[in-house]
Amino acid sequence: MISIHIIAFHKFPQTLKCMESIRRSLSREYEVILVENGSANEKQRETFRTLSREWPEMKLVNLDTPRHCPWVRSRVLDHATGEHIFFLDNDCYLEEDIFGPLLDLLANNPDVGGVAPALLYHPSRTLQCLGITLQMNGNGTFHPLHMCHDEPWEIHRYAAPFVSEFIPGGCSLFSRKFLRECRYDRDLKNVMGDYDLCLQGRDKGYRYMFHPGLKVLHDKTSNQEGYLEAKAGLTDWLGGVRRFHDKWGLLYYVYPEYELGRIELLLGQFPRWKPRESWPQNLEAK
Numbered sequence: 001m002i003s004i005h006i007i008a009f010h011k012f013p014q015t016l017k018c019m020e021s022i023r024r025s026l027s028r029e030y031e032v033i034l035v036e037n038g039s040a041n042e043k044q045r046e047t048f049r050t051l052s053r054e055w056p057e058m059k060l061v062n063l064d065t066p067r068h069c070p071w072v073r074s075r076v077l078d079h080a081t082g083e084h085i086f087f088l089d090n091d092c093y094l095e096e097d098i099f100g101p102l103l104d105l106l107a108n109n110p111d112v113g114g115v116a117p118a119l120l121y122h123p124s125r126t127l128q129c130l131g132i133t134l135q136m137n138g139n140g141t142f143h144p145l146h147m148c149h150d151e152p153w154e155i156h157r158y159a160a161p162f163v164s165e166f167i168p169g170g171c172s173l174f175s176r177k178f179l180r181e182c183r184y185d186r187d188l189k190n191v192m193g194d195y196d197l198c199l200q201g202r203d204k205g206y207r208y209m210f211h212p213g214l215k216v217l218h219d220k221t222s223n224q225e226g227y228l229e230a231k232a233g234l235t236d237w238l239g240g241v242r243r244f245h246d247k248w249g250l251l252y253y254v255y256p257e258y259e260l261g262r263i264e265l266l267l268g269q270f271p272r273w274k275p276r277e278s279w280p281q282n283l284e285a286k
Contacts, residue, residue: 002030002099002173003082006090007072009037010227012044014091014219021093023055028099032058033079038066039230068234070193073169074184077176085179089170091219093122098214102173105161105209113178113206114198116167117214118153126150128218131210132166134195134250141253144195159212167208169194171216178206185247190231191240192252199248232267 004022008015015034022032032055036048045062052060061079063072076085084103098117105115119128131147144166148156169184182200184193198208245251254271257263261280266272276282 001082002028002084002086002103003076003080004030004032004086004088005035005073005076005080006032006088007035007037007069008040008048008090009066010039010230011091011222012040014222016047018088018090018093019051019058021095022088025094025097026099028097030057030099031080031082033061033076034058035061035063035072035079037072038063066230066234068186068189069169070184070188070190070196071186073193074186077179080176083176084173085176086173087169087171088216089218091222092119092171093217093219095215095217098211098216099173101161101211101214105211106173106175109207109209111205111207112163112209113182113201114167114172114174115161115209115211116164116172117216118156118210118212119168119171120153120215120217121150122217122219122221125153125217127153127156128220129168130156130212131162131164132168134165137253139256141251141256143253153215156212157215161209161211161213164208164210165202166195166198167210169197171218182206185243187243188240189236190234191237192244196244196247228270229267232269235269237265237269237271 006018019032034048036045048060052058059079073087102115106112118130121128127148129146129149133145133147135143135145137143178201181204182197185196188196241252241255254263258271262274263271264274
């Protein structure tokens with residue numbers, strides 16, 4: 001059985017659309033674990049409660065206090081009973097049952113801990129990522145690269161499944177065995193949790209794969225100001241970057257730029273480039 005794990009954090013209409021896409025697309029044995037992450041109002045909570053009563057495959061987990069994503073996902077095995085767990089962001093949608101080929105990849109490759117479909121932007125259907133790697137820079141920092149970003153999915157969809165250094169946590173299928181051995185680091189507060197999970201697995205001999213012929217749609221248009229502010233309140237960018245570096249010896253490439261005053265933290269948590277004319281060395285040149 002497959003356990004589909006969704007965190008409902010704001011984006012209430014998108015969450016309902018996400019769950020409806022699962023209900024419409026799947027006929028196999030599955031369960032949906034919806035974690036209401038302390039952001040819904042009472043009317044929305046009642047909608048979730050009603051849905052869980054009417055939908056036998058749905059489990060509802062209510063959190064009174066909002067938690068960051070790695071904290072919630074680190075506890076997935078407390079609720080999931082399936083032998084495979086699919087993490088799905090609540091602004092992502094299925095259009096068909098993608099799990100047969102993904103399960104085949106795991107069954108035929110025992111050293112593969114997790115597999116992912118192509119992740120497409122909605123509504124453009126261009127690729128958000130089809131493969132993820134770390135580009136190492138000359139100054140000892142790394143830059144995460146989403147492969148095939150913004151390219152049309154159609155030119156890649158018939159390619160063979162392939163090994164990737166990393167897979168995205170928001171639309172990936174993992175074996176239960178993998179998640180018993182590797183767990184999201186709850187101290188990485190919305191920073192690099194997926195990379196950390198994959199590095200844990202690589203240390204234990206696991207690989208990861210993408211299946212280009214399968215897709216999940218991701219609606220990034222729902223990232224509005226209220227959601228971003230709420231997410232920022234759960235995020236510790238500086239602490240996460242430092243912890244990741246302490247664990248793996250890898251430093252996110254924007255951190256030196258932040259120290260040089262070229263980057264500011266939006267809403268106190270998200271890195272954003274400052275205008276070039278405001279960089280300290282350019283101000284000194286004036």
